[in-house]
Amino acid sequence: MKPPKPQLQNTMTWPQRFLIIAVLAWFGLLILGPAVALARRAFAPGVGAVFKALTDPDAIEALLLTAKITVVVTISNTIFGIAMAIVLVRQRFWGRRIVDGLLDLPFAVSPVIAGLMLIILYGPKSTIGSRLESFGFPIVYHLPGMILAGMFVTLPLVVRSVAPILEEIGSDQEDVASTLGADWWTTFHRITLPTIRWGVAYGAALVVARSLGEFGALLVVSGNIIGRTQTATLYVHDQIESFEPHGAYVMSIVLATVSFCILVGLETIQNSVRRREYAAEAKEDGQGPIRQMRRH
Amino acid sequence: MQIKILDERHNLLHIKVLSLVSGLIALWCSGCGAGASVESSISDRLTLGAFSVTREVFHDGLIPAFQKVWFEKTGRSLKFEESYLASGALSRAIGGGFDADVAVFSLDPDVEPLVKAGLVDQTWNAGPSKGHVTRSLVVIGYRPDNPHKIQDWRDLAKPEVSVVYADPKTSGGARWNILAAAAGGYWPDSTEPASGNRNTASAESLLAAVQKRVSVMDGSGRQSLATFLRNSGDAIITYENDLVQCQRLTGRQMPYVIPNRSLWIEIPAVEVVGTTKKNGRSETAKAFLDFLKTPEAAAIWAEYGFRPATGSGQVQGLPSVPKGVVTVAQLGGWKKAREAVFGIDGLWSRGFLKEKSRDANTPKASGK
Amino acid sequence: MSSTVDQRRTSIYGKLLRWGCLLYLGVVLIFPLSGVVLRAVSAGPSRIWSEVTNPFAWHAIMLSLSTAIVMVLISVFTGTATAWVLARYEFPGKGLVNALVDLPFAVPTIVTGLMLVAMFGPTSTLGVVLSGFGTPVIYEQSGIVLALLFVCFPFVVRSVQPVLENLDPAEEESAATMGASRWTIFRRVTLPALFPSIVSGAGLSFSRALGEFGSVVMVAGNRPMSTKTAPLYVYGEVEGFNMEGALAVSLVLLTCSLVSLIAVSKWAERQG
Numbered sequence: 001m002k003p004p005k006p007q008l009q010n011t012m013t014w015p016q017r018f019l020i021i022a023v024l025a026w027f028g029l030l031i032l033g034p035a036v037a038l039a040r041r042a043f044a045p046g047v048g049a050v051f052k053a054l055t056d057p058d059a060i061e062a063l064l065l066t067a068k069i070t071v072v073v074t075i076s077n078t079i080f081g082i083a084m085a086i087v088l089v090r091q092r093f094w095g096r097r098i099v100d101g102l103l104d105l106p107f108a109v110s111p112v113i114a115g116l117m118l119i120i121l122y123g124p125k126s127t128i129g130s131r132l133e134s135f136g137f138p139i140v141y142h143l144p145g146m147i148l149a150g151m152f153v154t155l156p157l158v159v160r161s162v163a164p165i166l167e168e169i170g171s172d173q174e175d176v177a178s179t180l181g182a183d184w185w186t187t188f189h190r191i192t193l194p195t196i197r198w199g200v201a202y203g204a205a206l207v208v209a210r211s212l213g214e215f216g217a218l219l220v221v222s223g224n225i226i227g228r229t230q231t232a233t234l235y236v237h238d239q240i241e242s243f244e245p246h247g248a249y250v251m252s253i254v255l256a257t258v259s260f261c262i263l264v265g266l267e268t269i270q271n272s273v274r275r276r277e278y279a280a281e282a283k284e285d286g287q288g289p290i291r292q293m294r295r296h
Numbered sequence: 297m298q299i300k301i302l303d304e305r306h307n308l309l310h311i312k313v314l315s316l317v318s319g320l321i322a323l324w325c326s327g328c329g330a331g332a333s334v335e336s337s338i339s340d341r342l343t344l345g346a347f348s349v350t351r352e353v354f355h356d357g358l359i360p361a362f363q364k365v366w367f368e369k370t371g372r373s374l375k376f377e378e379s380y381l382a383s384g385a386l387s388r389a390i391g392g393g394f395d396a397d398v399a400v401f402s403l404d405p406d407v408e409p410l411v412k413a414g415l416v417d418q419t420w421n422a423g424p425s426k427g428h429v430t431r432s433l434v435v436i437g438y439r440p441d442n443p444h445k446i447q448d449w450r451d452l453a454k455p456e457v458s459v460v461y462a463d464p465k466t467s468g469g470a471r472w473n474i475l476a477a478a479a480g481g482y483w484p485d486s487t488e489p490a491s492g493n494r495n496t497a498s499a500e501s502l503l504a505a506v507q508k509r510v511s512v513m514d515g516s517g518r519q520s521l522a523t524f525l526r527n528s529g530d531a532i533i534t535y536e537n538d539l540v541q542c543q544r545l546t547g548r549q550m551p552y553v554i555p556n557r558s559l560w561i562e563i564p565a566v567e568v569v570g571t572t573k574k575n576g577r578s579e580t581a582k583a584f585l586d587f588l589k590t591p592e593a594a595a596i597w598a599e600y601g602f603r604p605a606t607g608s609g610q611v612q613g614l615p616s617v618p619k620g621v622v623t624v625a626q627l628g629g630w631k632k633a634r635e636a637v638f639g640i641d642g643l644w645s646r647g648f649l650k651e652k653s654r655d656a657n658t659p660k661a662s663g664k
Numbered sequence: 665m666s667s668t669v670d671q672r673r674t675s676i677y678g679k680l681l682r683w684g685c686l687l688y689l690g691v692v693l694i695f696p697l698s699g700v701v702l703r704a705v706s707a708g709p710s711r712i713w714s715e716v717t718n719p720f721a722w723h724a725i726m727l728s729l730s731t732a733i734v735m736v737l738i739s740v741f742t743g744t745a746t747a748w749v750l751a752r753y754e755f756p757g758k759g760l761v762n763a764l765v766d767l768p769f770a771v772p773t774i775v776t777g778l779m780l781v782a783m784f785g786p787t788s789t790l791g792v793v794l795s796g797f798g799t800p801v802i803y804e805q806s807g808i809v810l811a812l813l814f815v816c817f818p819f820v821v822r823s824v825q826p827v828l829e830n831l832d833p834a835e836e837e838s839a840a841t842m843g844a845s846r847w848t849i850f851r852r853v854t855l856p857a858l859f860p861s862i863v864s865g866a867g868l869s870f871s872r873a874l875g876e877f878g879s880v881v882m883v884a885g886n887r888p889m890s891t892k893t894a895p896l897y898v899y900g901e902v903e904g905f906n907m908e909g910a911l912a913v914s915l916v917l918l919t920c921s922l923v924s925l926i927a928v929s930k931w932a933e934r935q936g
Contacts, residue, residue: 016753023749024761026742030814031767033790034779041782076688084685091678099686101926102693107868108921110875110895113914114696116902120911121699124393133393141394151692184677206769213772216877216895220902225343225379225394233772233878238380240778240882241348241518243525243546249782252775259770264763384903409905463886465900512803512885513892515903527786528803640718648889649719 035256042249053250061228062235062251066212068143069231073150073211078204081158082196088159089166106155114152115220118145140221146229149217154210158203165199166192198270205266209259340366340374342580343571345396347383348518349469350563352541353600354378354400361596362587366580374580382516383468390415390568397572397581400429400565402468402517405630407564415570425605429565429588430597433609433621434476437524437532437539437552446531448555449480453505460512460529462520464638469517469561471634473533474644476559477506478637479622485556489622496643503637504647506533535561540601540614556620559627562605704915707908715912723889724897725916731805731893732873735812736866742813743820744862750821751828768817776814777882784810803885808893811879816872820865827861828854860935867928871921 043050053059088100106114122129122139132139139145173195177187193200215233222229230238232255239248346354359376366374381389383402390396391409399416401407404427410416421427438446444457452459462470481499483489512528514520517535521542524532532539536552543550565585572578587593594604603609609617627633637643704712715721749755750762768776784801785791794801801807831854839849877895885891892900894917901910 012753019745020749020753020755023742023746024755024757027746027761027764030810031764031817034776034783034814035764035767035771037782037788038775038779080685080688083681084689087678087682087685091682093682099689102689102697104925105693105697105922108871108875108918108925110877110898110914110917112877112895112899112902113700113875113917116898116907116910116914117696117700119392119902120703120907121696125391126699129393138393141389141392148692152696155689155692184675209770213770213775215772215774216899220899225345225377228377228379230379233774236772236774236778241380241516241522242351243522243542245522248778252772252778256767256771256775259772260767263766263770267763267766382903384905388903388905463888463900465888466903510887513887515881515886515899526781645720 038249038256039253042246042253045246049246050250053247054254056247058230059232059235059247059251062230062232063254065143065146065230066232069146069150070208070211072147073154074204074207077151077154077207078158078200080155081203082162082193082200084159085162085166085196086192089163090171103156103159106153109152111153111214111216112220115149115217118148118152118217118221122148141225141229143229145221146218146231149221150211150214153214153217154207157206157210158200161203161206162196162199165196169195198273201266202270205262208262212255212259340370340372340577340580341377342374342398342577342584343377343379343396344398344400344584345379345381345386345390345394346400347386347402347468348380348516349402349535349538350400351380351518352545353537353597353602357596357600358588358593361592362584365587365592366583369583380518382462382466384466390571395571395575396568397575397577398565398584399568400563402561402563403471403630404562404564404624405634406468407566410566410568410570413570415568416566417569420566421564425589426562427564427566428562428605429585430563430602430605431609432538432561432563432602433536433554433617434473434533434559434561435536435539435552435554437534437550439530440549440551442551444530447553449477449502449506449557452477452509452531452533453502454509457509457531458511458529459506459509459531459533460514460520460524461510461533462517463513463515464644466515467517467520469535470513470520471638472535472559472561473517474503475624475627475633475637476555476557477503477533478633478643479559479627480555480557481643482627483557483620483622485620489557489620489626500643500646503644504650507644507647536603536614537601544600554615554618554621556618558618558621560609560621560623562624563602700911700914703907704911707911711908712912712915715906715909716916718909720888720892721894721897721909721913724892724894725913727805727808727892728874728894728917729920731808731812732870735809735816735873736870738809739813739816739820739869740862740866743817743865744824744858747821747824747828751825765818765821768815773815773876773878774882776879777811780807780811780814780879780883802883803891805891807883807885808880808891811883812869812873812876815876815879816869819869819872820862823861823865823868824858827858831857860932864928864932867924871924874917874921874924 084103088096109117119140120126122132122145124130124133124138124140129139137144139148173191174187177191178184182190213233214231215237218231218234219237222231222234232251236248236251236255239245239251344354344359355378359378363374363376366372379386379389379394379396383406386394386396386399387401387406387409390399391413399407399410404421407416407420407427411418411420436446436449436452438444444454445451446457451457461473464470464474478499479489481502482494482496484495484498487493487495512520512523514523517538521532521534521538523529524534525542525546525548536554539550539552542548565588567578567581567585569578572581589605597604598611598613601614603611603614603617624630624633628636635642638645716725746765750758750765771779781802782788783790784794784807786795786800786802791800791802799806801810835853836849839853840846844852875895876893877899880893881896881899884893884896886896894913898910898913898917901907901913
């Protein structure tokens with residue numbers, strides 16, 4: 001599909017070599033160097049120390065809390081993201097463009113300000129917050145507030161990775177399915193979902209990575225209580241204060257590795273599956289899902 | 297053939313997604329369940345919120361000691377939940393619903409919003425120690441062998457010295473530190489520290505000169521010390537106890553000097569009545585606060601570099617207290633002192649603005 | 665297309681779905697946003713104005729804007745160069761570099777801060793060398809730019825790279841057969857094709873940089889009137905019980921990044 005690349009390898013001129021070297025040097029200095037420096041600090045005292053830092057009860061609590069928040073945020077924002085994308089692409093209603101614009105807002109809002117927003121609206125001094133708290137459901141400085149913060153900062157990710165796919169495939173196949181008598185759920189999970197699934201997965205992976213690493217909003221919203229509202233990133237922040245910040249380095253490496261593996265792993269799987277699907281579709285004159293429906 | 301394979305794969309995917317989702321939900325629920333069961337198995341709990349500098353003395357010293365006392369007295373174990381925050385953040389968090397039972401702040405004004413909100417008794421500062429459980433001194437820490445010969449506030453203004461302290465916006469400790477420097481400016485060694493003979497001009501120039509040498513202003517006093525340990529700065533303005541603890545824990549030499557005109561840091565601890573009434577921990581909280589004032593606790597405080605809340609403040613093993621040390625009351629009380637130094641028109645703030653206008657005139661002025 | 669859309673509008677499930685989405689959006693995004701605006705309105709415009717124009721707030725806002733602009737200017741060059749090298753050349757380690765470009769998106773921002781301090785900080789060899797030359801990076805304004813460069817590195821690369829990969833080489837080749845030099849080809853043929861994606865990458869970087877907190881808090885030094893950026897200022901005011909001050913600066917920041925995002929997308933629309 002792609003035009004063959006200009007085979008510059010043999011005929012590479014000096015300016016080109018220089019450009020490559022310059023880019024690699026910049027990359028090394030800015031991205032690779034700091035990552036390696038951090039890893040070196042984390043592993044300098046030996047594997048035993050790393051293990052000890054990881055099994056610190058506070059570290060485990062923090063990781064568990066981060067996992068909880070990430071799971072809830074990912075599930076709810078993925079469901080919302082799919083639904084919102086369908087609504088935005090397939091429906092026309094008053095205010096659609098406003099909603100569309102608002103969705104990008106979390107990209108533009110500083111996480112600290114996101115935290116501030118939640119405190120102002122749901123904080124115990126606000127009308128809503130005090131009402132909810134009197135029902136025994138406090139938000140800010142408790143888990144619900146932290147989940148809300150995570151939802152806020154990751155809100156656009158799934159929508160923005162699903163909507164373009166929906167737009168691109170159009171609604172023809174869905175229409176055919178419903179004329180054939182399929183109800184909306186069958187149409188959704190037999191037609192729509194399979195076509196958008198990689199968009200969903202990519203968006204969800206971004207949500208996971210982003211909520212694992214969220215810091216600014218949580219700092220404002222959580223109260224940072226060790227063993228209760230201290231997430232992994234807040235633990236890092238807290239450990240920097242201690243005289244031996246080794247725990248911070250180790251936790252940082254854990255967080256960075258997990259989210260990086262999720263992103264890279266997803267991209268790899270996605271590429272290989274896409275390649276296979278292209279091959280399959282080419283054999284099948286591009287009507288895959290509809291034919292399956294008829295077979296059924 | 298092809299179609300069938302595709303079909304199976306789709307079903308497989310659904311099953312996988314479903315099982316993943318349900319697995320995660322199960323995990324989440326079991327997490328909650330586990331939390332609840334731990335809660336019920338422990339009879340007594342106490343949530344302590346304290347400002348960041350007191351982390352070690354509570355976590356390693358006072359809390360284990362009190363747990364022992366409590367167990368001997370009641371036969372029940374006591375579990376602590378601890379949170380160490382910058383003092384202002386702690387006050388805001390408690391005002392905002394963080395259910396600490398006992399709170400330790402770095403300065404009195406952080407208690408006031410809680411008194412106003414009805415979360416802390418109005419009588420919290422009655423009694424001989426005025427609600428304070430311990431004291432410390434503002435000191436200047438320097439590098440071993442004191443290469444820059446730092447002895448007093450004025451030495452921090454030397455152009456080759458770089459200084460670290462925390463941001464007074466977020467750190468109560470930093471407010472103490474800067475107030476102490478202001479006191480050093482108000483009353484040079486020879487003068488009597490009375491409100492009548494304050495030298496405001498000298499205080500302003502001293503604060504501006506020191507601030508000009510500052511390289512990092514971290515969020516809390518403890519972060520500031522961690523930064524100093526990472527080789528930033530030639531001098532640090534901080535609490536005496538913080539340097540003592542740091543030397544004890546890291547084995548690094550942390551020499552310091554108490555400037556002749558230093559300031560007593562008075563540390564208040566309160567029962568957050570708003571919380572303890574709700575969860576019935578008032579008795580435990582009071583017992584803990586009382587314990588903090590016992591001789592047994594005093595020994596632990598001293599071991600971690602704090603000085604007693606009342607009396608001369610002399611402690612064996614710590615340098616003697618210079619004569620010129622003042623209290624915040626001599627600075628006119630917190631409200632006045634704060635306004636005079638940190639207000640938008642205060643000495644410290646004015647220093648920046650002057651600096652700024654000077655920079656604008658001579659654009660090549662040093663970035664520090 | 666439009667007829668099928670209209671038909672769908674009548675579906676009850678569709679309406680339910682829409683209202684469900686809007687409710688979620690309301691709880692998470694719209695209500696908090698309007699809460700902030702209401703609070704600002706109730707504080708009064710004069711109060712907000714005086715909070716914004718107080719020299720400390722003003723300096724913080726200006727510092728955020730200027731560091732973001734400097735970062736974007738550098739990032740446009742390095743990002744395009746990186747995308748170019750990745751799209752056009754083969755070299756050992758290319759796969760690794762390509763994967764690691766996304767690292768700044770994956771790494772928590774506070775970890776970014778730690779990384780940069782570990783590499784350039786006063787305890788590192790590089791940091792010692794740098795301050796030996798009288799140009800320390802960490803705790804200076806250049807440190808802020810460095811952190812922003814790291815955090816925003818993928819934006820320009822990832823928006824230019826796909827365009828470059830799908831660019832039809834015919835035009836470049838025909839220009840080459842007409843005897844144009846490589847530089848002329850780049851300037852007259854390739855660059856115009858890349859320009860929209862460069863601008864969109866730059867716009868995203870800019871608005872992200874304005875709000876960046878976690879990494880900057882570690883490397884900035886946080887000195888008022890010197891290295892305290894607007895998000896750090898907002899955090900300080902929240903902690904210092906000055907909600908109005910935090911609000912005022914937040915509103916300015918919000919406006920700036922929204923304007924930059926909208927301007928870029930409008931501009932892209934006009935370019936077709």
